[in-house]
Amino acid sequence: MDTLSAIAEETGINRYTLDMLFFLSCADRMRALYDEKGVDESIYWASLSDLKYKLIECKKLHGVYGSFTKNWFPRFLRAEAFALGRLQYETKPFPMEAYGDLLKQGDVVCNCHIPSSGALLGEDVLESLKMAYDFYPQYRRNGILPITCNSWLLDEDLKEFLPETSNIIRFGNLFTKVYAKELNCLLSSIFKDDTTEENLADAVCTSSFAAKVKEAVLGGKMFHMTLGFIPK
Numbered sequence: 001m002d003t004l005s006a007i008a009e010e011t012g013i014n015r016y017t018l019d020m021l022f023f024l025s026c027a028d029r030m031r032a033l034y035d036e037k038g039v040d041e042s043i044y045w046a047s048l049s050d051l052k053y054k055l056i057e058c059k060k061l062h063g064v065y066g067s068f069t070k071n072w073f074p075r076f077l078r079a080e081a082f083a084l085g086r087l088q089y090e091t092k093p094f095p096m097e098a099y100g101d102l103l104k105q106g107d108v109v110c111n112c113h114i115p116s117s118g119a120l121l122g123e124d125v126l127e128s129l130k131m132a133y134d135f136y137p138q139y140r141r142n143g144i145l146p147i148t149c150n151s152w153l154l155d156e157d158l159k160e161f162l163p164e165t166s167n168i169i170r171f172g173n174l175f176t177k178v179y180a181k182e183l184n185c186l187l188s189s190i191f192k193d194d195t196t197e198e199n200l201a202d203a204v205c206t207s208s209f210a211a212k213v214k215e216a217v218l219g220g221k222m223f224h225m226t227l228g229f230i231p232k
Contacts, residue, residue, distance in 0.1 A: 016058050016066025023051055023067060026077050033079045043135075046083035047076045053115045061193040068193065081113075084135055085128030086120070088113040091139065094146070096178055099229065102146065108139050109146040109229075114153060120167040125174070129230070147230040149175060152186040154226035161212045175228025182222040186213065 004022060008015040027048060034044045054067045062068055075081035081090040092111045094103045103109065110132055114120065133145045152158075154172045162169050187195040190210050191203040200218060205211040217223070 014064045014066055016062060016064055016068050018066070019070045020051065020055060020058075020065065020067040023073050023077070030077050030079070033077075037079055039079065039082065043082055043084065046085075047081070047088070049117070050076060050083060050088065050115055053117050057116055061188075082135065083115070084131040086114075086117070086124035087128040087132070088115055089132050089136070089147075091136070092148070094148070095227070099146075099178075102141055102144065102231075107141075107146075109148050110136055110139060111148045111150070114149075114151065114171075120153075120171050122167065122170050125171060144231055148227060150225065150227045152183075152189065152223060152225055154228040155180070155186075155224040156226070157221075157223055161209060161216070172226075172228070175230055177226050177228050179227040180224040181226075183225040184217055184223050185225055186223050187217065 004018045005015060007013070008018055030048065031044055034041075034047075050073060051067065054069060054073070055065055058064060058066045058068045067073060075090055076083075081088055089110045089112050091108050094105055094107045094109045096103075096105060098104045112128075112132070129147065132147065133140070136145055139145060153168050154175055154177060156172070156177060158172065159169060164170075184197060187197070187200060187203075190213055191200070195203050197217060200214060203210075203214060205214055213223075
């Protein structure tokens with residue numbers, strides 16, 4: 001049992017709440033590390049804001065204020081991930097064998113994440129991609145910054161359920177899809193964190209999109225976790 005789990009058991013304080021308190025206690029050290037690396041103060045505050053998004057998510061999904069993704073935020077604390085405008089980025093090895101003459105397996109790419117910080121507006125996404133281009137000059141190849149995203153938001157099948165004008169569809173269209181795995185992981189994002197195919201029938205729909213997804217999955221539909229790549 002780790003230290004925070006032991007404290008939770010002894011005090012009765014929810015573990016998610018303790019994780020959030022621990023992350024907040026590391027904010028000054030995180031700031032010092034960003035300063036050491038010459039990262040702009042605005043990026044520090046934007047990155048720290050991920051705690052706010054997780055705090056709201058945790059209350060919505062689990063009924064308690066805290067952080068339920070304890071393995072995610074330490075990447076910000078170690079200055080391995082950064083919020084650049086609407087999106088967040090970390091560097092990872094390219095997982096595919098090759099992409100033309102630009103990349104081979106293992107080459108460093110910038111993998112982006114989509115925090116739950118509001119609408120995924122096209123202009124905000126493009127501005128974030130420009131920020132990433134400037135932030136990671138060492139990873140450009142022939143003037144191109146390779147960017148990947150692995151998310152249910154890139155699933156081509158979503159076009160059956162959302163209009164072409166949807167921010168989600170527009171975001172997905174920025175990427176060339178290179179891999180898709182059948183996995184209904186979107187259920188935990190659209191409904192509750194513990195929603196699966198087994199308990200979906202009891203899930204409450206808060207939008208017409210959620211209602212369509214629920215009906216489709218209950219009818220045997222499988223959505224996809226999809227890896228996409230920019231440039232096309």
